[in-house]
Amino acid sequence: MYKRAIVRTPGESLIHGLTTADLGIPDYKKALAQHANYIEALEECGLEVLVLGPDEQFPDSTFVEDIALLTKNCAIITNPGAPSRKGETAAIKDILKEFYGEVEEVQAPGTVEGGDIMMVGSHFYIGLSERTNVDGAAQVIRFLENNGLSGSLVELEETLHLKTGVAYLEQNNLIACGEFLLKEEFKEFNLLEIAEDESYAANCIWVNDRVLIPSGYPKARETILGAGYSVIEVGVSEFQKLDGGLSCLSLRF
Numbered sequence: 001m002y003k004r005a006i007v008r009t010p011g012e013s014l015i016h017g018l019t020t021a022d023l024g025i026p027d028y029k030k031a032l033a034q035h036a037n038y039i040e041a042l043e044e045c046g047l048e049v050l051v052l053g054p055d056e057q058f059p060d061s062t063f064v065e066d067i068a069l070l071t072k073n074c075a076i077i078t079n080p081g082a083p084s085r086k087g088e089t090a091a092i093k094d095i096l097k098e099f100y101g102e103v104e105e106v107q108a109p110g111t112v113e114g115g116d117i118m119m120v121g122s123h124f125y126i127g128l129s130e131r132t133n134v135d136g137a138a139q140v141i142r143f144l145e146n147n148g149l150s151g152s153l154v155e156l157e158e159t160l161h162l163k164t165g166v167a168y169l170e171q172n173n174l175i176a177c178g179e180f181l182l183k184e185e186f187k188e189f190n191l192l193e194i195a196e197d198e199s200y201a202a203n204c205i206w207v208n209d210r211v212l213i214p215s216g217y218p219k220a221r222e223t224i225l226g227a228g229y230s231v232i233e234v235g236v237s238e239f240q241k242l243d244g245g246l247s248c249l250s251l252r253f
Helices: 012-016 030-043 083-102 136-146 178-182 196-202 216-225
Strands: 006-008 047-053 068-069 075-077 103-104 115-119 123-128 150-155 166-168 173-176 191-192 205-206 210-214 230-234
Touching: 006 083, 012 030, 030 047, 030 210, 030 230, 047 083, 068 083, 075 083, 075 136, 083 103, 083 123, 083 210, 103 173, 115 166, 115 173, 123 136, 136 150, 166 205, 178 196, 196 210, 196 216, 216 230
Parallel strands: 006 047, 075 103, 123 150, 173 191, 210 230
Antiparallel strands: 068 075, 115 123, 166 173, 205 210
């Protein structure tokens, strides 16, 4: 069960964030409203939410998940693979020390983004992508093992991040779409398939027996409801324009 979350309010520079989505420029005011609703959803799930102010220097800084991995035993600051995001990690270090004391850090030439890391109990699946390389993943696994946890690698072929197409909902249930439906690493899970035309909804998050999903994906909603979960829909259309999803917007621990 999670107790806390860290989020960062999007800055006006959000409109200059990285994207491959071709969905247009985000509406900043709408993004602020959606972010506020996201915080309310986390609080509805019982989390205490620490809200960091906007960092205009980094357009993508609202996607806080990518800059750190928070586990029950340790905190690891990543090294984002996107050059424009390298400086985001400096601001989070002192904040994490308030909760963890010692904080590990991934060093170059290793690169890792938190969107490529999925927690399943005490094990962490790490996707090898354009943003996360073997060196960075190996450093994360070493830090995990030093703290009584474990990790393994998953080769990505089609998606930006691991959690773009897969999400663990506890109870051995794994949301999956596209390439992840056939991955050997996930064959032991109960796969809840998300239709290709609703693939964006695969980036959902389990929070204390509730599942947050992006609004507007009725088939995904019915799949998750059918598995016995209570669902909260959250609009994140403006973040989708920047390749961002529900998991990207918070660090949950």
